Amino acid sequence: MAEPLNIALAGLGTVGAGVIRLLDANAALVARRAGRPIRITAISARDRTKDRGVDISGYAWEDDMTAMAARPDVDVVVELVGGADGPALTLARNAILHGKSLVTANKAMIAHHGLELAEASEKARVALKFEAAVAGGIPVIKGLREGAAANRIERLYGILNGTCNFILSTMEDTGRDFADVLAEAQAKGYAEADPSFDVEGTDAAHKLAILSAIAFGTRTDFASVETAGITAITAADIAQADALGYVIRLIGIAEVDDHGGMPRLFQRVQPHLVPFDHPLAHVDGATNAVVAEGNFSGRLLFQGAGAGDGPTASAVVADLIDIARGDLGGEAGAPFSIQVAEMEEMAPAASGHRLGRAYIRFLVADRPGVLAEITAAMRDAGVSIESLIQKGRAEEGGTVMVAMVTHEGPEARVTEALRLLDGSDALAGRPLVMQLLGE
Amino acid sequence: MAEPLNIALAGLGTVGAGVIRLLDANAALVARRAGRPIRITAISARDRTKDRGVDISGYAWEDDMTAMAARPDVDVVVELVGGADGPALTLARNAILHGKSLVTANKAMIAHHGLELAEASEKARVALKFEAAVAGGIPVIKGLREGAAANRIERLYGILNGTCNFILSTMEDTGRDFADVLAEAQAKGYAEADPSFDVEGTDAAHKLAILSAIAFGTRTDFASVETAGITAITAADIAQADALGYVIRLIGIAEVDDHGGMPRLFQRVQPHLVPFDHPLAHVDGATNAVVAEGNFSGRLLFQGAGAGDGPTASAVVADLIDIARGDLGGEAGAPFSIQVAEMEEMAPAASGHRLGRAYIRFLVADRPGVLAEITAAMRDAGVSIESLIQKGRAEEGGTVMVAMVTHEGPEARVTEALRLLDGSDALAGRPLVMQLLGE
Numbered sequence: 001m002a003e004p005l006n007i008a009l010a011g012l013g014t015v016g017a018g019v020i021r022l023l024d025a026n027a028a029l030v031a032r033r034a035g036r037p038i039r040i041t042a043i044s045a046r047d048r049t050k051d052r053g054v055d056i057s058g059y060a061w062e063d064d065m066t067a068m069a070a071r072p073d074v075d076v077v078v079e080l081v082g083g084a085d086g087p088a089l090t091l092a093r094n095a096i097l098h099g100k101s102l103v104t105a106n107k108a109m110i111a112h113h114g115l116e117l118a119e120a121s122e123k124a125r126v127a128l129k130f131e132a133a134v135a136g137g138i139p140v141i142k143g144l145r146e147g148a149a150a151n152r153i154e155r156l157y158g159i160l161n162g163t164c165n166f167i168l169s170t171m172e173d174t175g176r177d178f179a180d181v182l183a184e185a186q187a188k189g190y191a192e193a194d195p196s197f198d199v200e201g202t203d204a205a206h207k208l209a210i211l212s213a214i215a216f217g218t219r220t221d222f223a224s225v226e227t228a229g230i231t232a233i234t235a236a237d238i239a240q241a242d243a244l245g246y247v248i249r250l251i252g253i254a255e256v257d258d259h260g261g262m263p264r265l266f267q268r269v270q271p272h273l274v275p276f277d278h279p280l281a282h283v284d285g286a287t288n289a290v291v292a293e294g295n296f297s298g299r300l301l302f303q304g305a306g307a308g309d310g311p312t313a314s315a316v317v318a319d320l321i322d323i324a325r326g327d328l329g330g331e332a333g334a335p336f337s338i339q340v341a342e343m344e345e346m347a348p349a350a351s352g353h354r355l356g357r358a359y360i361r362f363l364v365a366d367r368p369g370v371l372a373e374i375t376a377a378m379r380d381a382g383v384s385i386e387s388l389i390q391k392g393r394a395e396e397g398g399t400v401m402v403a404m405v406t407h408e409g410p411e412a413r414v415t416e417a418l419r420l421l422d423g424s425d426a427l428a429g430r431p432l433v434m435q436l437l438g439e
Numbered sequence: 440m441a442e443p444l445n446i447a448l449a450g451l452g453t454v455g456a457g458v459i460r461l462l463d464a465n466a467a468l469v470a471r472r473a474g475r476p477i478r479i480t481a482i483s484a485r486d487r488t489k490d491r492g493v494d495i496s497g498y499a500w501e502d503d504m505t506a507m508a509a510r511p512d513v514d515v516v517v518e519l520v521g522g523a524d525g526p527a528l529t530l531a532r533n534a535i536l537h538g539k540s541l542v543t544a545n546k547a548m549i550a551h552h553g554l555e556l557a558e559a560s561e562k563a564r565v566a567l568k569f570e571a572a573v574a575g576g577i578p579v580i581k582g583l584r585e586g587a588a589a590n591r592i593e594r595l596y597g598i599l600n601g602t603c604n605f606i607l608s609t610m611e612d613t614g615r616d617f618a619d620v621l622a623e624a625q626a627k628g629y630a631e632a633d634p635s636f637d638v639e640g641t642d643a644a645h646k647l648a649i650l651s652a653i654a655f656g657t658r659t660d661f662a663s664v665e666t667a668g669i670t671a672i673t674a675a676d677i678a679q680a681d682a683l684g685y686v687i688r689l690i691g692i693a694e695v696d697d698h699g700g701m702p703r704l705f706q707r708v709q710p711h712l713v714p715f716d717h718p719l720a721h722v723d724g725a726t727n728a729v730v731a732e733g734n735f736s737g738r739l740l741f742q743g744a745g746a747g748d749g750p751t752a753s754a755v756v757a758d759l760i761d762i763a764r765g766d767l768g769g770e771a772g773a774p775f776s777i778q779v780a781e782m783e784e785m786a787p788a789a790s791g792h793r794l795g796r797a798y799i800r801f802l803v804a805d806r807p808g809v810l811a812e813i814t815a816a817m818r819d820a821g822v823s824i825e826s827l828i829q830k831g832r833a834e835e836g837g838t839v840m841v842a843m844v845t846h847e848g849p850e851a852r853v854t855e856a857l858r859l860l861d862g863s864d865a866l867a868g869r870p871l872v873m874q875l876l877g878e
Contacts, residue, residue, distance in 0.1 A: 022589055025735075029656070035778075137736035137737060146578070147581050147582070148757070150461060151753055217471065296461050296465070298576060300742070301728075310734075314735040314736035325773075334764075337472050
């Protein structure tokens with residue numbers, strides 16, 4: 001058997017420990033598939049003495065991650081430190097600078113600095129791989145970058161955050177409210193102590209920006225992802241969606257709008273109503289699922305565990321096996337499927353002209369004339385209402401819920417209708433708008 | 440941009456024409472992703488003059504496929520002729536012999552001769568790729584071979600035949616019977632004039648044998664796949680399954696039975712009862728879906744169009760892009776993930792000791808004592824019945840349906856119970872047995 005592939009591991013949190021466990025448990029089959037053993041030579045983390053449940057005594061310890069990236073007995077640096085900037089980015093730059101391939105699970109870093117790192121890796125002719133950065137153990141980067149490579153991708157969308165999906169599907173199953181289920185998710189370790197990164201949609205937006213770049217050949221543009229989270233969704237919204245034949249899921253969606261021959265990139269993370277007969281309606285718990293619609297392949301669906309040490313380690317080691325096999329992703333890299341120099345800088349698409357159907361929910365004062373005021377605003381903005389339900393009984397605080405689904409129309413009209421209602425004393429709080437996921 | 444990758448296309452049926460259409464429609468993006476253009480230099484098929492809806496005037500025509508494989512202006516031969524043996528196999532052997540990489544959509548050839556061809560390709564250091572042979576446009580070969588490569592696969596199963604799935608899900612939606620829906624599928628082009636290859640399970644068994652080899656590192660063993668088709672399934676079975684909370688799907692399933700330290704390969708294609716809450720229960724129409732359960736990744740699901748010219752062409756060209764990029768699947772090939780010399784020859788597992796729950800359906804004479812006879816046989820064979828339904832009204836021919844679901848137990852007991860009932864004049868026709876798909 002050939003020489004081992006020597007790797008250095010930076011960051012020994014749950015994923016780092018998972019990688020060590022995997023390389024230990026599956027050593028023989030990984031070596032057989034990779035064509036050679038994959039061997040950890042050096043490790044680095046903040047705390048040398050912490051018990052991580054794995055034996056690290058056999059690896060050289062480096063307090064200085066930068067020194068680790070320069071070691072001659074290292075072929076690949078595995079960055080599991082996390083954070084868009086700081087030590088992770090310094091390590092990544094240094095690793096490539098020293099001619100090492102880089103494998104990372106760091107979605108924030110790739111969403112923000114992926115192009116810089118990809119360009120450096122293309123120049124250095126080393127591999128840059130980040131399968132674990134998106135959707136845990138699901139090989140969706142590979143699926144898009146290689147499996148669907150023959151296709152123009154017409155639309156890309158999916159469930160990209162397991163925490164939100166756990167919360168929404170648990171609310172659905174139990175009828176409980178957001179705050180209650182969030183607390184359970186935190187207790188179970190599915191949500192962080194500070195959950196805002198997940199529940200506000202930022203994490204999903206990072207992943208969407210990475211997938212968009214690969215799918216459409218556009219430069220990553222995290223800043224332009226329209227992002228809304230799930231914190232405003234109530235048990236009543238979920239019950240209402242159910243009555244209409246939908247479940248609520250946080251969906252990241254991206255596509256290229258033709259825009260009269262001046263293509264624009266549309267990227268949005270937002271809760272959507274997903275019809276019962278859509279495959280994504282059956283994605284429950286902390287699962288991720290990504291759909292890519294290719295002009296020849298048709299609809300491809302990739303689904304699995306979106307996070308966790310085991311699945312993430314599976315993706316990290318898959319990247320290492322590719323590198324061990326010599327499959328670096330093309331003669332000169334191209335981590336994003338095409339070389340950075342050829343990736344297109346595409347202006348973000350405005351969403352106003354997009355056609356769609358929307359669910360709009362108001363909490364309103366329980367008094368005469370409110371419905372007339374809302375429906376008049378819809379009429380004046382040109383929003384056509386398909387169905388409207390007012391729940392008869394006032395909820396606490398004397399408000400009742402009015403929920404409607406619109407016929408297909410430009411999103412700008414809904415925005416205009418809400419602008420007309422802005423400041424009305426009929427409304428208790430901001431209305432909630434969710435798009436219906438189209439076929 | 441680098442030199443083009445020159446390919447020769449053998450076979451110009453719907454898939455061959457699809458590949459030409461794809462390389463034409465998506466030429467620019469394929470070249471950008473591949474790092475160089477992919478160019479058809481020569482083609483070969485039975486009939487030169489047939490109108491295929493694509494312009495073939497720009498390609499060199501070869502009447503002799505073998506000569507085509509020897510052309511110096513060909514880097515890759517794409518075999519789309521079909522058939523396990525005959526011209527396809529001769530072409531494949533010749534292509535590799537002449538140092539050409541081979542891309543094929545031919546599941547029968549790979550199931551029967553894949554190891555021989557893989558060994559030859561490893562020796563010749565050319566690529567052998569067959570993504571299009573399994574599950575159309577879904578990158579499941581890549582998903583298993585590369586995406587899930589870090590895992591011991593614990594179980595592999597899926598819906599591998601789009602024709603059967605179209606028929607079963609249409610029977611389900613419409614309440615119509617098998618023969619009626621088959622006729623519709625034939626009219627729509629979803630089923631062949633002679634449908635036996637699909638509806639008897641052979642096609643799914645070919646695909647399962649290929650996936651097993653990649654997932655488990657075992658030598659392909661098509662002959663040992665236990666295969667049953669869907670022809671015996673009636674509208675009443677589907678209604679009965681629905682009442683119990685299941686849909687019926689033709690499932691190919693494979694796993695390695697430990698067998699007391701002497702591992703055996705279990706491979707079966709059989710209609711299964713799939714619980715409503717399982718992702719495969721929502722796979723409708725001519726769709727394929729494959730689940731791989733890895734020991735670190737957990738459950739991975741790949742789903743999409745299982746056949747058709749577009750999806751199959753997408754998979755063929757994905758293989759070509761890999762080759763153009765220089766990703767040949769490892770220094771010395773290994774089309775089945777590990778080199779052929781290291782693949783294990785594993786004896787087939789007997790199914791008798793397998794634990795599971797079964798649906799057993801009898802058509803019986805409508806007279807006293809029949810139920811007693813059946814239940815006595817179950818008792819004597821040690822089969823524990825969870826639920827039993829006899830439909831009250833005699834159907835035509837004076838028979839009634841008795842359907843039961845067993846508690847978990849060894850499959851051999853069910854076989855024994857049916858043996859005890861064999862020849863009984865209470866039974867009208869052979870009982871139908873389907874396993875329940877476990878979690």
